Amino acid sequence: MEYVWGYAIRREWPDGAHDLFGFAADPETAQRWLDRDRAYWRGGPVRPAAVYLVAANAADVDRHPVAGCRRSCCPDSPERGQR
Structure with missing residues (x-):
């Protein structure tokens, strides 16, 4: 499951922090x-x-801090496979 790619929700806050959650494969x-x-x-x-939505793998989302993350290495790419 760790290397499964899919989508996650990225929520940006006005203070520069972000949340990453809600992994879904489809x-x-x-x-x-x-x-x-x-x-x-x-x-x-x-x-x-x-x-x-951002492209992410299950490990990115599972290991992400619950709140207040400011790391620049977190997934921030647009949706994959836009229709």
């Missing part, structure tokens, strides 16, 4: 999770600067 599941996350934050007083 694009349909990843898009549903992304839509749900965007809807959750849309009406609140605190909002991320950006929320988008």
Whole structure:
């Protein structure tokens, strides 16, 4: 499972930190999770600067810090296989 490639949600915060979570191997599941996350934050007083899908492997997501990451080596590429 560690080397399986798929998609994860990357949430950017105004202070420069980011979150990486929600690994999904198929694009349909990843898009549903992304839509749900965007809807959750849309009406609140605190909002991320950006929320988008990135190409990632399961290990990237599993080992990522829970919150407040500022590492530049984290996955930040756009979606793979855009339709």
